[in-house]
Amino acid sequence: MHPEIEQLQRRLERQGYIAERPVATAIQLASVLGRPLLVEGPTGVGKTAIAGAMSSVLGTNLIRLQCYEGIDTSSALYEWNYQKQLLDIRLAEASGSGRADIFSVDYLLKRPLLEAITSPKAPVLLIDEVDRSDEEFEAFLLELLSDWQVSVPELGTLTARQVPYTVLTSNRTRDLADALRRRCLYLWIDYPSFDKELDIVRARVPGAGEAISARIVAFVQMLRRLPLEKAPGVSETLDWVATLLYLDRNRLGPEVIESTLGVLLKHVEDQRRVRSRFLQALLAGLGGFDSGGITRAVEQMEAVLAQS
């Protein structure tokens, strides 16, 4: 691995973000080339966390814009401070000092995007869940991400002093426009491998015992192979480890699993399905895990599933 990338990977790790190699390469590339990074993947694999880790590593601010349906420029970019404007018009009138210049920077309320553009030091700009916004907003972003300037009709054009390190995340609830994709580098993050996920648990929940953590990760990895509406993400794994740590359980028996399943599975159908149809197979898998690691665990689980 190139020393720069390796170093980045280590620094991210120190921030508690375990980056697989493609992730580290993509982040390094995005910051070297000054291009936005579009991150996609299933929910709960740490897409948003990338931006947080990046800002700690780079030692700059993190500015976050959460997208939603109907988001518009007044909540993403800027808004005039109307109360102040009206008040100052009246004041100017009362004091007879002529017209107040109510369309100047003093009256501008900065929203995340303008904040990012006007920062003296390049911040990390996180545009979260961009797929939730609509096409109109996407078209606006496109313009912003290519020119890094914004025009405020009353004021003129504001150009970025420093191009922010930009991360866009998407859950693929819809296709983003090709034009937007082309502006960005692309990174797909999948569920981590067993070893990586265990590393993540070690880094994020330091108090948890090694043996129980390994079994938990194995269990979650097996769950992801089952036909469920929504497979648990890494954040669910971490929650589950924390839950069991809190409950002071260091064995993963059927009753512990059943009583805490809600931490992992957020659909009632999924919970029902696991309780009624998959629990035996999962427990058999855990048995296999104790004797032969994750490969054996999956084999055992699939063998039991095939029988039933």
Added chain:
Amino acid sequence: MSYPGLLEENVMAFARILRSEGMRAGPREVGDALTALRRFGIADRGDFFHALRTLFAGSPAEIERFDHLFDRYFRGGLLEENGRTDLGPDETDRLRATLPRFGLNLVAWSQGSETEGEIRQGSYSPLEVLTESPPPGIPESAQLKLTVRRLARKLSRRRSRRRRISTRGRVPDLRRTVHRSTQRGGELMDLVFRRRRLDRVRLVVLMDVSGSMELHSSFLFQFSHACASQRGLGRVEVFAFSTRLYRLTRALQVRGARGARQALKRVLPRRSTGTRIGACFHDFLDLYAHQLGSQTAVLVLSDGWDTGDLDLLERTLIRLKQSGARLLWLSPLAAAPGYRPTTAGIRVILPHTDRFAPVVDLASLRRFTDRL
């Protein structure tokens, strides 16, 4: 490491191949790739690979394609002393000819038609008709577009989160109000309001392209094209299904009916097959359930003949309805005189539909739209 020139040429040649495969490997990406190469060197095949992939692949499907092409091109190890991989243009062409085509159809062709003793009717596919013969009555297509537009408007029923300016309403538009007041010395005389505009409906079209729908294929094509190709309709997704699901949205957005037809050809299977509505809807929900909601109308064009698992069909229909989407079932078969919904498939389907209507051509689609 001593061939920087060679390597750069290789990256450019490789980018040409990616480009011809429809991936984003334009001059800008190539420029970035070369910058990255200079910066990170090529000491490590892994870095090289990940960097190029980040630059050139723009979706999970493209990542898969990229991995394959990268392997083919840089096979044998780029950095081995004699690992020269610069290919001439002829060799590039030849290399490309050996690559598999990556449409959805690849999987279908390899497994689709022979499975599980499905009914196969007719000697040619509806899609041959759908993709090759020109649509009868081209002027109709414009009318069809209008009808689809009207249909979409009638189906829309939710207020958008976005607002438009209006002289009446409850939420004032402060920006414009303040602007106007400046003309009157800060006196708030005219209030400008904003109100929520009507949201556009999201259309999802699922059309049956199995053997039994052969007769109606040209209408199916026209209808789906009218849905997918016009602007101002809001989000539209078009799928075809027979024994498996095909996403047609992309192909149909190609400009012009002829272009769309060509693009469809690449996506759809060649031979006609039976229908497994349940399995196809299940796949559809797996991939797109999160896009469904109260503002979604799912239009299914199918006669409801199902040779698959009816239990599964029922379960998926229930799931679809739970998302809040409306289900409009348009059946060409139902237009036939004396039609009774008696087949097992349609009896499962009917209770879950919001509308069930005979739609077989423009006229019947119009009638359906009028009655909505």
